[in-house]
Amino acid sequence: DVKVTQSSRYLVKRTGEKVFLECVQDMDHENMFWYRQDPGLGLRLIYFSYDVKMKEKGDIPEGYSVSREKKERFSLILESASTNQTSMYLCASSTGHLGNTIYFGEGSWLTVV
Amino acid sequence: GESVGLHLPTLSVQEGDNSIINCAYSNSASDYFIWYKQESGKGPQFIIDIRSNMDKRQGQRVTVLLNKTVKHLSLQIAATQPGDSAVYFCAELEYGNKLVFGAGTILRVKS
Numbered sequence: 001d002v003k004v005t006q007s008s009r010y011l012v013k014r015t016g017e018k019v020f021l022e023c024v025q026d027m028d029h030e031n032m033f034w035y036r037q038d039p040g041l042g043l044r045l046i047y048f049s050y051d052v053k054m055k056e057k058g059d060i061p062e063g064y065s066v067s068r069e070k071k072e073r074f075s076l077i078l079e080s081a082s083t084n085q086t087s088m089y090l091c092a093s094s095t096g097h098l099g100n101t102i103y104f105g106e107g108s109w110l111t112v113v
Numbered sequence: 114g115e116s117v118g119l120h121l122p123t124l125s126v127q128e129g130d131n132s133i134i135n136c137a138y139s140n141s142a143s144d145y146f147i148w149y150k151q152e153s154g155k156g157p158q159f160i161i162d163i164r165s166n167m168d169k170r171q172g173q174r175v176t177v178l179l180n181k182t183v184k185h186l187s188l189q190i191a192a193t194q195p196g197d198s199a200v201y202f203c204a205e206l207e208y209g210n211k212l213v214f215g216a217g218t219i220l221r222v223k224s
Contacts, residue, residue, distance in 0.1 A: 004156075033212075035214075039121075040121060040216060041216060042202060042214045042215055042216040042217055043157070043202065043204075043214040044214075045211065045212070045213070048211065058211070059213075090156055090157070092156075101147065101159045101162065102147070102159075102204075102212055103159070104149075104156035104157045104158070105156050106154075106155055106156045107154075107155070107156050
């Protein structure tokens with residue numbers, strides 16, 4: 001089975017802190033994604049990556065950055081957390097073939113106080 | 114595109130009945146669509162997919178219908194069970210592997 005693992009399920013951080021959300025996949029997938037999920041808004045794409053050291057902005061990249069130093073790991077970074085970044089963050093991965101299924105992790109609940 | 118507002122549409126069905134969940138997508142150039150199921154506290158799980166060269170695809174107890182003329186997608190669940198209670202999202206594939214999600218529909222199954 002494909003496994004996408006998000007290391008932190010629940011975090012509470014203070015405004016202005018730097019936050020790292022880590023994601024690891026074990027299926028040698030080329031593509032990795034970070035989404036945030038808010039009530040009534042569905043999943044919104046923050047950043048994605050097609051390959052190591054490559055990144056593309058999604059629909060809501062402001063306030064976030066990402067790092068893909070290794071194929072299996074995709075990190076989401078909040079340089080200075082703000083209360084409006086309180087959300088559930090979902091990591092996902094897929095192979096490079098068009099139309100292949102995207103697999104999700106279990107999510108990281110971040111609260112910024 | 115995004116939905117506005119804080120309340121997801123909710124579909125309540127009796128156990129054993131069939132469920133139909135609808136979704137409108139935005140990009141006529143999208144050529145691949147997926148339905149996901151998300152249970153409380155978990156990430157979305159793949160249910161079924163369909164390519165734009167098809168108008169119907171069947172899985173186990175689920176059927177997806179695609180109407181490209183009106184940019185509409187539906188998920189039909191036969192003999193709905195309590196374990197089907199979840200939020201269901203449709204997603205369209207844009208620009209390679211970028212998935213764009215709908216806001217979701219809550220399915221509640223009454224026993």
